[in-house]
Amino acid sequence: NAGVTQTPKFQVLKTGQSMTLQCAQDMNHNSMYWYRQDPGMGLRLIYYSASEGTTDKGEVPNGYNVSRLNKREFSLRLESAAPSQTSVYFCASSEWGNMNTEAFFGQGTRLTVV
Protein backbone atom coordinates (compact mmCIF):
# COMPACT_ATOMS: atom_id res chain seq x y z
CA ASN A 1 0.00 0.00 0.00
CA ALA A 2 2.51 2.62 -1.20
CA GLY A 3 0.02 5.40 -1.99
CA VAL A 4 2.01 8.50 -3.01
CA THR A 5 5.78 8.11 -3.20
CA GLN A 6 8.15 11.07 -3.42
CA THR A 7 11.86 11.01 -4.11
CA PRO A 8 14.23 12.18 -2.83
CA LYS A 9 13.28 12.70 0.82
CA PHE A 10 16.09 15.19 1.43
CA GLN A 11 18.15 17.36 -0.90
CA VAL A 12 20.67 20.16 -0.55
CA LEU A 13 21.32 22.30 -3.62
CA LYS A 14 23.61 25.19 -4.35
CA THR A 15 22.09 28.36 -5.74
CA GLY A 16 21.69 28.02 -9.49
CA GLN A 17 21.64 24.23 -9.58
CA SER A 18 18.72 22.38 -11.09
CA MET A 19 16.87 19.30 -9.94
CA THR A 20 13.70 17.31 -10.46
CA LEU A 21 11.46 16.06 -7.68
CA GLN A 22 9.72 12.83 -8.55
CA CYS A 23 6.24 11.75 -7.52
CA ALA A 24 4.32 8.57 -8.30
CA GLN A 25 0.93 7.30 -7.14
CA ASP A 26 -0.46 3.79 -7.42
CA MET A 27 -4.14 4.55 -6.73
CA ASN A 28 -5.14 5.22 -10.37
CA HIS A 29 -5.97 8.81 -9.45
CA ASN A 30 -6.69 11.35 -12.15
CA SER A 31 -5.51 14.51 -10.39
CA MET A 32 -2.10 15.29 -8.94
CA TYR A 33 -0.68 18.32 -7.14
CA TRP A 34 2.56 19.89 -5.97
CA TYR A 35 2.57 22.02 -2.80
CA ARG A 36 5.25 23.73 -0.80
CA GLN A 37 5.04 24.16 2.94
CA ASP A 38 6.93 26.87 4.77
CA PRO A 39 6.88 27.49 8.53
CA GLY A 40 3.70 29.25 9.57
CA MET A 41 2.35 29.41 6.01
CA GLY A 42 0.43 26.19 5.55
CA LEU A 43 0.41 24.58 2.10
CA ARG A 44 0.63 26.63 -1.07
CA LEU A 45 -0.22 25.13 -4.44
CA ILE A 46 2.58 25.33 -7.00
CA TYR A 47 1.11 23.41 -9.95
CA TYR A 48 -1.57 20.83 -10.44
CA SER A 49 -2.68 18.37 -13.07
CA ALA A 50 -6.42 17.81 -13.17
CA SER A 51 -6.01 14.83 -15.48
CA GLU A 52 -3.35 13.11 -17.56
CA GLY A 53 -2.07 15.46 -20.24
CA THR A 54 -3.04 18.71 -18.50
CA THR A 55 -1.18 20.99 -16.10
CA ASP A 56 -2.14 24.33 -14.58
CA LYS A 57 -0.48 26.95 -12.42
CA GLY A 58 -1.33 27.25 -8.77
CA GLU A 59 -0.66 30.10 -6.35
CA VAL A 60 3.16 30.13 -6.53
CA PRO A 61 4.36 28.71 -9.87
CA ASN A 62 7.31 31.05 -10.54
CA GLY A 63 10.64 29.24 -10.68
CA TYR A 64 9.06 25.82 -11.23
CA ASN A 65 8.00 23.60 -14.10
CA VAL A 66 6.05 20.36 -14.05
CA SER A 67 5.54 17.33 -16.25
CA ARG A 68 2.66 14.87 -16.05
CA LEU A 69 4.62 11.99 -17.51
CA ASN A 70 1.70 9.56 -17.42
CA LYS A 71 -1.26 8.91 -15.15
CA ARG A 72 1.01 7.70 -12.32
CA GLU A 73 3.80 10.25 -12.37
CA PHE A 74 3.99 14.01 -11.86
CA SER A 75 7.41 15.63 -11.58
CA LEU A 76 8.43 19.10 -10.37
CA ARG A 77 11.55 20.76 -11.78
CA LEU A 78 13.58 23.64 -10.40
CA GLU A 79 15.65 25.00 -13.28
CA SER A 80 17.82 27.38 -11.25
CA ALA A 81 17.39 26.93 -7.53
CA ALA A 82 17.23 29.98 -5.26
CA PRO A 83 17.41 30.18 -1.44
CA SER A 84 13.76 31.30 -1.45
CA GLN A 85 12.87 27.83 -2.71
CA THR A 86 14.10 26.23 0.51
CA SER A 87 10.98 24.47 1.72
CA VAL A 88 9.24 21.15 2.22
CA TYR A 89 7.58 19.98 -0.98
CA PHE A 90 4.54 17.71 -0.96
CA CYS A 91 3.02 15.82 -3.83
CA ALA A 92 -0.62 14.78 -3.56
CA SER A 93 -3.18 12.95 -5.65
CA SER A 94 -6.95 12.63 -5.67
CA GLU A 95 -9.44 10.68 -7.70
CA TRP A 96 -10.67 13.88 -9.28
CA GLY A 97 -9.82 17.58 -8.98
CA ASN A 98 -12.98 18.18 -7.03
CA MET A 99 -11.84 18.48 -3.45
CA ASN A 100 -14.89 16.62 -2.23
CA THR A 101 -12.64 13.68 -2.90
CA GLU A 102 -9.81 12.88 -0.53
CA ALA A 103 -6.31 14.05 -1.36
CA PHE A 104 -3.51 11.67 -0.42
CA PHE A 105 -0.13 13.18 0.32
CA GLY A 106 3.39 11.86 0.06
CA GLN A 107 5.86 12.15 2.92
CA GLY A 108 7.50 15.25 1.52
CA THR A 109 10.88 16.31 0.13
CA ARG A 110 12.92 18.59 2.36
CA LEU A 111 14.89 20.89 0.09
CA THR A 112 17.57 23.30 1.23
CA VAL A 113 19.12 25.76 -1.21
CA VAL A 114 22.39 27.31 0.00
Place this chain on the structure above:
Amino acid sequence: TQLLEQSPQFLSIQEGENLTVYCNSSSVFSSLQWYRQEPGEGPVLLVTVVTGGEVKKLKRLTFQFGDARKDSSLHITAAQPGDTGLYLCAGYNTNAGKSTFGDGTTLTVKP
Protein backbone atom coordinates in the same frame (compact mmCIF):
# COMPACT_ATOMS: atom_id res chain seq x y z
CA THR B 1 -7.00 34.87 -3.79
CA GLN B 2 -9.31 33.30 -1.25
CA LEU B 3 -7.85 33.43 2.23
CA LEU B 4 -8.51 31.00 5.04
CA GLU B 5 -7.52 32.20 8.49
CA GLN B 6 -7.01 29.63 11.21
CA SER B 7 -6.96 30.42 14.89
CA PRO B 8 -5.30 30.03 17.20
CA GLN B 9 -1.96 29.53 15.46
CA PHE B 10 -0.57 27.61 18.44
CA LEU B 11 -2.38 25.82 21.26
CA SER B 12 -0.83 23.95 24.18
CA ILE B 13 -3.15 22.17 26.60
CA GLN B 14 -3.16 19.40 29.19
CA GLU B 15 -4.49 15.94 28.52
CA GLY B 16 -8.22 15.75 29.19
CA GLU B 17 -9.01 19.36 28.29
CA ASN B 18 -11.41 20.37 25.53
CA LEU B 19 -10.48 22.71 22.71
CA THR B 20 -11.85 24.37 19.60
CA VAL B 21 -9.94 25.60 16.58
CA TYR B 22 -11.41 27.84 13.92
CA CYS B 23 -11.15 28.31 10.18
CA ASN B 24 -12.60 31.55 8.82
CA SER B 25 -12.91 33.22 5.44
CA SER B 26 -14.80 36.01 3.74
CA SER B 27 -15.31 33.69 0.77
CA VAL B 28 -17.91 30.98 0.26
CA PHE B 29 -16.60 27.46 -0.27
CA SER B 30 -18.26 24.52 -1.99
CA SER B 31 -16.71 22.19 0.54
CA LEU B 32 -14.20 22.29 3.32
CA GLN B 33 -11.78 19.69 4.54
CA TRP B 34 -9.82 19.24 7.74
CA TYR B 35 -6.43 17.52 7.67
CA ARG B 36 -4.04 16.51 10.44
CA GLN B 37 -0.30 16.47 9.88
CA GLU B 38 2.31 14.88 12.11
CA PRO B 39 5.98 15.96 12.04
CA GLY B 40 7.81 14.53 9.06
CA GLU B 41 4.64 13.30 7.39
CA GLY B 42 2.16 14.57 4.84
CA PRO B 43 -1.33 15.73 5.84
CA VAL B 44 -4.02 13.10 6.31
CA LEU B 45 -7.69 13.83 5.69
CA LEU B 46 -9.96 13.82 8.74
CA VAL B 47 -13.26 14.97 7.25
CA THR B 48 -14.99 16.74 4.37
CA VAL B 49 -18.02 18.95 5.03
CA VAL B 50 -20.22 20.06 2.17
CA THR B 51 -23.54 21.40 3.43
CA GLY B 52 -23.97 24.68 5.32
CA GLY B 53 -24.64 23.94 9.00
CA GLU B 54 -23.39 20.38 8.66
CA VAL B 55 -21.95 18.70 11.75
CA LYS B 56 -19.79 15.59 11.55
CA LYS B 57 -18.37 13.58 14.40
CA LEU B 58 -15.29 11.40 14.34
CA LYS B 59 -14.90 9.82 17.78
CA ARG B 60 -13.84 12.74 20.04
CA LEU B 61 -13.64 15.22 17.16
CA THR B 62 -16.63 17.31 16.08
CA PHE B 63 -16.52 19.32 12.88
CA GLN B 64 -18.99 22.03 11.92
CA PHE B 65 -19.44 23.90 8.66
CA GLY B 66 -20.92 27.38 9.02
CA ASP B 67 -24.39 28.06 7.69
CA ALA B 68 -23.00 30.44 5.06
CA ARG B 69 -20.19 27.99 4.17
CA LYS B 70 -17.54 30.60 4.99
CA ASP B 71 -16.21 29.14 8.21
CA SER B 72 -15.69 25.92 10.09
CA SER B 73 -14.68 24.72 13.52
CA LEU B 74 -13.06 21.62 14.95
CA HIS B 75 -13.82 20.72 18.55
CA ILE B 76 -11.84 18.04 20.40
CA THR B 77 -13.23 16.60 23.60
CA ALA B 78 -10.90 15.21 26.27
CA ALA B 79 -7.74 15.76 24.24
CA GLN B 80 -5.04 13.09 24.31
CA PRO B 81 -1.30 13.32 23.56
CA GLY B 82 -1.98 11.41 20.35
CA ASP B 83 -4.01 14.39 19.12
CA THR B 84 -0.81 16.45 18.93
CA GLY B 85 -0.16 17.73 15.42
CA LEU B 86 -0.80 20.44 12.88
CA TYR B 87 -4.46 20.84 11.93
CA LEU B 88 -5.10 22.31 8.51
CA CYS B 89 -8.34 23.38 6.89
CA ALA B 90 -8.73 23.53 3.11
CA GLY B 91 -11.60 25.18 1.28
CA TYR B 92 -12.62 24.27 -2.26
CA ASN B 93 -14.33 26.68 -4.61
CA THR B 94 -15.97 25.12 -7.65
CA ASN B 95 -15.64 28.25 -9.79
CA ALA B 96 -11.91 28.55 -9.12
CA GLY B 97 -11.43 24.80 -9.48
CA LYS B 98 -8.82 24.82 -6.71
CA SER B 99 -8.44 24.44 -2.98
CA THR B 100 -6.92 26.92 -0.57
CA PHE B 101 -5.23 25.83 2.64
CA GLY B 102 -5.17 27.75 5.88
CA ASP B 103 -1.89 28.27 7.73
CA GLY B 104 -2.78 25.67 10.33
CA THR B 105 -3.11 25.33 14.10
CA THR B 106 -0.28 23.58 15.90
CA LEU B 107 -1.75 21.62 18.81
CA THR B 108 0.33 20.19 21.63
CA VAL B 109 -1.37 18.00 24.22
CA LYS B 110 0.77 17.42 27.30
CA PRO B 111 0.40 14.22 29.34
